[in-house]
Amino acid sequence: MVIERAAGREPLAALLFGRDDRPAADAVADLAVGPDGFSILNARQAPQGQAELLRDGLTFDLAGLAPAPKQDLPAAVHRVALSNDFNCDSLEATSFRVGPHLAGAEHLLPVLRVAAAILRHLTQLKGLQAIVWRPARIVMSPAWFAEAVGVWLAGGPFPALALTALVRNQSGIESEGLGFLTGQEFTLHARAGGPNREDSRIAVRLTDWLVTHGRVDAAREVVLAGVGAVWIEPDGGSRLNVAPR
Incomplete structure (x- = not known):
């Protein structure tokens, strides 16, 4: 049973x-x-x-x-x-x-x-x-x-570092677990020299924005509070490529 x-x-x-x-x-x-x-x-x-x-x-x-x-x-x-x-x-x-x-x-x-x-x-x-x-x-x-x-x-941002994982690699930061909520994971591409602290802040803010707004099915610019604009471009149905502006 x-x-x-x-x-x-x-x-x-x-x-x-x-x-x-x-x-x-x-x-x-x-x-x-x-x-x-x-x-x-x-x-x-x-x-x-x-x-x-x-x-x-x-x-x-x-x-x-x-x-x-x-x-x-x-x-x-x-x-x-x-x-x-x-x-x-x-x-x-x-x-x-x-x-x-x-x-x-x-x-x-x-x-x-x-x-x-x-x-x-x-x-x-x-x-x-x-x-x-x-x-x-x-x-x-x-x-x-x-x-x-x-x-x-209590009304704060989505807990991006508890209910998703943000994994750093040589070229940027990748999400894991976001797809459970939105159907899409993202790759945030660092500007140069590998991801830094600012890229980590962007990844956290981006996670909160995507959880709030849902899927992104067409390329667009999004302004994230406190970190500025990013360009989001779908790569197939389940992945997003993201670049700081």
Whole structure:
């Protein structure tokens, strides 16, 4: 029954705990209480090791809680705010996904905001070592995630360095995970000599603009707040080439 309910719903995130530190559903229920929390649904009927979380009329499933078997560790190639010796392989994972009625809607911003709010609240769970945001294959400290998402939920810019990855290479900066929201990733081409701090600022502002405005299907100039104009040109249906003006 559990496998059937999860069909077609890839996890959005994984919560990584120290060995034998995964919380039980009771600990999640205790944390849920409060104005910034959520409700636990069908607690007595839920399969062991799972919890159905409700906030703002939307439901999400948390699986892999103790004493159920741990979830598979997700791929995570980008690291943020973690020590150099941090090792995911030594940790145990739980998985977080949208509820059955939201299947196919997980990329919509209203759903994503509620998911982020619940995950931010879950960063208070004892023993939590890291959070993986799976669309971007990024693993980060709970404190980093909570701060970045908190600013967004309070009306600030989209958390480009928590819900996407911005990867520097010799010629520029590439996004990963933005396509989950807009259907397009971008390559920001640096002017000369490789990407610098200003290019990083542009990439963050550009991510926020694209999340707000959606797909770009024709070449255009966009003026980004605080960093100036960029030229955006589609390269096929799923990629954008971007150059500072």
